[in-house]
Amino acid sequence: MSFYEARNIHFSYQQKKVLDGVTVSIPKGSIVSLLGANGAGKSTLMKILLGLLSPDQGEVILEEKNLADYSIKKRAEHIAYVPQSTKIVFAFSALQIVLMGRIAFEAWFAKASSEHDKQVCYAAMERLGIAHLAERNYQTLSGGEKQLVLIARALAQGAKILVMDEPISGLDYGNQLRLLEAILTLCKEGYTFLKSTHFPEHALMLEGQTYALKDGKILANGDTKSVVTEELINTLYQTNITLFTTHFGYKACVPNFLNQRI
Amino acid sequence: MVKTSLLFAIAFVLLIASFFASMCMGRYEIDFSTLAHFLSWKWFDIGAMPRDATLLSNILFDIRLPRIVAVILVGAALAVSGGAFQAMFVNPLVSPGILGVLAGSSFGAALGIMISDSWIGVQLFSFAFGFLAVMCALLIARIYGKNAPTTILLVLGGVISSALFSALLSLVKYMADPYNKLPAIVYWLMGSFSAVDMKTLLNVSVPLVLSMIVLSLMGKYLNILSLGDDDAKALGVRVSLVRNTAILLATLLSALTVVVAGMIGWVGLIIPHIARFMVGADNRVMLPMCLLLGGIFLLWVDTLCRTVLSVEIPVGIVTALVGIPIFVLALKNAKKGFA
Numbered sequence: 001m002s003f004y005e006a007r008n009i010h011f012s013y014q015q016k017k018v019l020d021g022v023t024v025s026i027p028k029g030s031i032v033s034l035l036g037a038n039g040a041g042k043s044t045l046m047k048i049l050l051g052l053l054s055p056d057q058g059e060v061i062l063e064e065k066n067l068a069d070y071s072i073k074k075r076a077e078h079i080a081y082v083p084q085s086t087k088i089v090f091a092f093s094a095l096q097i098v099l100m101g102r103i104a105f106e107a108w109f110a111k112a113s114s115e116h117d118k119q120v121c122y123a124a125m126e127r128l129g130i131a132h133l134a135e136r137n138y139q140t141l142s143g144g145e146k147q148l149v150l151i152a153r154a155l156a157q158g159a160k161i162l163v164m165d166e167p168i169s170g171l172d173y174g175n176q177l178r179l180l181e182a183i184l185t186l187c188k189e190g191y192t193f194l195k196s197t198h199f200p201e202h203a204l205m206l207e208g209q210t211y212a213l214k215d216g217k218i219l220a221n222g223d224t225k226s227v228v229t230e231e232l233i234n235t236l237y238q239t240n241i242t243l244f245t246t247h248f249g250y251k252a253c254v255p256n257f258l259n260q261r262i
Numbered sequence: 263m264v265k266t267s268l269l270f271a272i273a274f275v276l277l278i279a280s281f282f283a284s285m286c287m288g289r290y291e292i293d294f295s296t297l298a299h300f301l302s303w304k305w306f307d308i309g310a311m312p313r314d315a316t317l318l319s320n321i322l323f324d325i326r327l328p329r330i331v332a333v334i335l336v337g338a339a340l341a342v343s344g345g346a347f348q349a350m351f352v353n354p355l356v357s358p359g360i361l362g363v364l365a366g367s368s369f370g371a372a373l374g375i376m377i378s379d380s381w382i383g384v385q386l387f388s389f390a391f392g393f394l395a396v397m398c399a400l401l402i403a404r405i406y407g408k409n410a411p412t413t414i415l416l417v418l419g420g421v422i423s424s425a426l427f428s429a430l431l432s433l434v435k436y437m438a439d440p441y442n443k444l445p446a447i448v449y450w451l452m453g454s455f456s457a458v459d460m461k462t463l464l465n466v467s468v469p470l471v472l473s474m475i476v477l478s479l480m481g482k483y484l485n486i487l488s489l490g491d492d493d494a495k496a497l498g499v500r501v502s503l504v505r506n507t508a509i510l511l512a513t514l515l516s517a518l519t520v521v522v523a524g525m526i527g528w529v530g531l532i533i534p535h536i537a538r539f540m541v542g543a544d545n546r547v548m549l550p551m552c553l554l555l556g557g558i559f560l561l562w563v564d565t566l567c568r569t570v571l572s573v574e575i576p577v578g579i580v581t582a583l584v585g586i587p588i589f590v591l592a593l594k595n596a597k598k599g600f601a
Contacts, residue, residue: 047492050492050495050496051495052492052495052496072495072498072499072500073498075498076496076497076498077498079496080496081492081493081496081497083492083493087490088488088489089352089353089354089488090349090352090354090488090538090543091538091542091543092485092542092543092544093542096485096542096543096544100482100485100486100489100497101497103482103483103486103497103498103499104497104498104499106482157497157498
């Protein structure tokens with residue numbers, strides 16, 4: 001029984017092997033974090049899970065069916081992509097960006113967006129607390145606001161699975177926390193998340209499951225609390241840290257070089 | 263939305279007004295009351311037959327009308343195809359020549375002038391080579407397949423194809439008879455509407471109008487293309503289908519403009535900037551606005567060309583002279599992200 005799964009994925013760019021037999025299974029309504037150093041193959045794996053790249057070997061399964069057998073439109077109804085940062089050259093308003101999430105549902109050659117679609121988009125923006133940004137030029141928004149607009153677009157798309165490529169990098173501390181909170185709230189409402197992250201602590205905050213990717217292979221996977229250990233972090237990122245358990249049971253990473261100060 | 267509708271109404275009225283104004287202007291001045299009198303007699307059978315009806319009919323219907331309609335269509339076509347190319351290449355500095363269609367059409371026309379004496383032959387050559395050049399660009403982009411983002415490969419393909427056909431054009435110029443063929447080629451390349459006749463106009467108007475309408479209707483898909491390929495695919499859009507259709511239509515538009523009037527630069531580059539400045543980046547409204555503004559702009563430029571001096575100035579020269587300062591002004595918006 002698999003909801004959304006990548007099975008034994010192999011992928012190379014030219015001669016360079018990027019993914020070497022990777023299997024990832026994402027249960028419905030869960031948050032799955034993807035950890036790994038730069039170049040570990042996180043983005044490639046996500047693109048394969050989204051159907052944007054086809055693997056050299058292996059397959060992606062969505063609700064018991066091969067992802068390749070879905071039409072591109074059907075795929076968009078199930079899975080939404082929240083890119084790291086969409087660089088938009090032209091001055092679209094935030095609402096226009098969110099409305100683009102409705103494209104798969106609009107009639108061919110529809111001249112203007114329907115009232116229904118606009119309602120859906122406003123509701124999505126409302127939910128993330130960014131309805132007041134609707135008429136603002138997307139390019140002039142801050143990094144955090146942009147990210148929320150892109151999440152609103154994913155919600156407007158109607159997909160229940162959100163694939164996020166490092167959604168948190170580049171945001172200030174406040175926006176990071178607000179985004180994590182938004183993810184937790186949406187997860188409770190039944191959304192499924194797959195997100196790559198540079199911060200093991202964010203995986204720990206969101207709990208759920210974690211896959212650790214190193215040199216195109218899965219190094220460890222399972223329940224975040226048991227998988228994300230001191231040892232794993234030090235191996236993945238070649239660091240020297242200690243994982244402390246604070247009194248809430250919440251774990252925090254402390255780099256060991258700080259000990260010398262005490 | 264109210265503001266947008268108002269802008270469209272203004273642009274439309276301006277186009278109609280420019281049309282009648284341009285009908286009056288020329289070597290033989292016709293004042294507006296004479297024009298109104300003549301047209302109401304001719305079209306609605308109101309009032310007495312004007313004294314010089316034959317002369318007026320000759321000037322207005324045989325000479326000025328086909329030319330003015332052709333100018334409006336060509337201006338609109340260049341602006342719409344430029345706007346569409348800018349959206350799909352996610353680059354506001356792109357003009358209709360990006361994939362080599364203009365270089366190909368120029369070479370075709372020059373070759374046509376050199377080896378045939380018929381006007382229609384020149385037009386066919388121009389059209390065919392315009393398409394051939396774009397095919398070359400697409401083929402070059404295809405060869406390198408997965409190695410780089412599609413848009414960059416397409417731009418590269420266009421650069422190579424343009425360079426190839428420019429070189430071939432030089433070859434034709436070098437080999438052409440310098441006393442009558444070479445001047446004809448050179449004048450063609452400067453662009454002019456003086457040779458427009460009713461027959462050409464009828465041949466090109468249907469495909470021009472249809473392509474402009476379809477391209478404008480594709481606006482929302484072009485919007486999505488300007489997010490980049492991955493985003494567009496994830497939103498459920500068949501990126502290559504949309505892009506290839508848009509390339510086909512925009513190429514058809516630009517090739518036909520060369521068939522009608524030779525090389526006319528700058529319209530396809532600056533008009534989309536002005537349209538975007540007025541109604542925003544949404545291609546569903548931006549492209550129809552391009553259509554109106556392109557028509558108005560080129561109509562005034564061409565009217566200048568045929569009235570300012572006693573000899574006609576090639577229109578391609580004036581679009582550049584007028585277009586460059588406008589473009590410099592438009593670049594002021596670059597910081598704000600090409601409003």
